Every structure is written in C-alpha cells, then in structure tokens.
Amino acid sequence: MKKAIAVIVFLFAGAASTFAQDGKEAKAQIKTSAVCKMCKATIEKYLAYEKGVKSSTLDVPSKVVTVTYNPRKTDLAKIKQAINKSGYDADELPADAKAYEGLEECCKKEAAPHVD
Numbered sequence: 001m002k003k004a005i006a007v008i009v010f011l012f013a014g015a016a017s018t019f020a021q022d023g024k025e026a027k028a029q030i031k032t033s034a035v036c037k038m039c040k041a042t043i044e045k046y047l048a049y050e051k052g053v054k055s056s057t058l059d060v061p062s063k064v065v066t067v068t069y070n071p072r073k074t075d076l077a078k079i080k081q082a083i084n085k086s087g088y089d090a091d092e093l094p095a096d097a098k099a100y101e102g103l104e105e106c107c108k109k110e111a112a113p114h115v116d
C-alpha cells in the first residue's frame with residue numbers, strides 16, 4: 001500500500017514539472033494592420049519562422065494576433081519586428097516600408113474596406 005502511495009506521489013510530481021514547463025511559455029496579443037484572410041496567412045507564416053514562436057492566431061475582425069512564445073528565446077520586441085518585416089504594423093511600431101510596398105493591393109491599410 002505504501003508503494004502505491006509512493007507511485008501516486010511520483011506521478012503528481014511528474015505532472016507538476018510539466019506545469020512548470022508551461023510556465024516558460026508566454027502569450028501576447030498584438031494589434032496589427034491586417035485587413036483580410038491573406039494578411040492573416042502572411043503574418044502567421046512569418047511568425048511561424050520566427051525563432052521562439054510556438055504558435056500565432058490572427059483574428060481578422062479585431063486585427064489582433066495572439067502569439068504563444070518561449071520568453072527565453074524571443075521577446076515581444078522581436079515578435080513585433082517580425083510582424084513589421086511582413087509588412088504590417090504591430091501595436092505602436094509601423095510596418096517596414098519596403099515590405100508594405102510588396103503587399104497585395106487589398107492588404108494595404110489604405111485600401112478601401114472589402115469583403116473576401
């Protein structure tokens with residue numbers, strides 16, 4: 001019986017260390033200048049290649065991208081820069097001008113609102 005309790009305690013300890021690893025994960029919400037599904041695909045693809053970024057999901061209506069990342073490998077500033085390099089604004093940081101010029105017409109923030 002004591003052995004069984006020891007095993008249970010061991011399992012709990014294992015679960016606790018898994019939670020501790022989750023603590024290394026940070027989440028950020030960044031407002032972008034995305035306007036359509038193509039923008040969403042572009043930004044998410046850029047972020048997928050960014051070191052330390054685990055996942056990203058952009059909500060087109062709110063233009064907010066939710067990024068899950070490892071704070072030991074990257075930080076908010078670098079993630080925002082990656083978004084800028086893809087041609088979009090990230091919170092207070094403006095899009096990289098060259099990257100922005102390369103966007104499809106419908107993806108430019110000055111473009112007339114449209115439905116895709």
Ligand SMILES: [Cu+2]
Nearest residue numbers: 036038039107
């Ligand atoms: Cu677009």
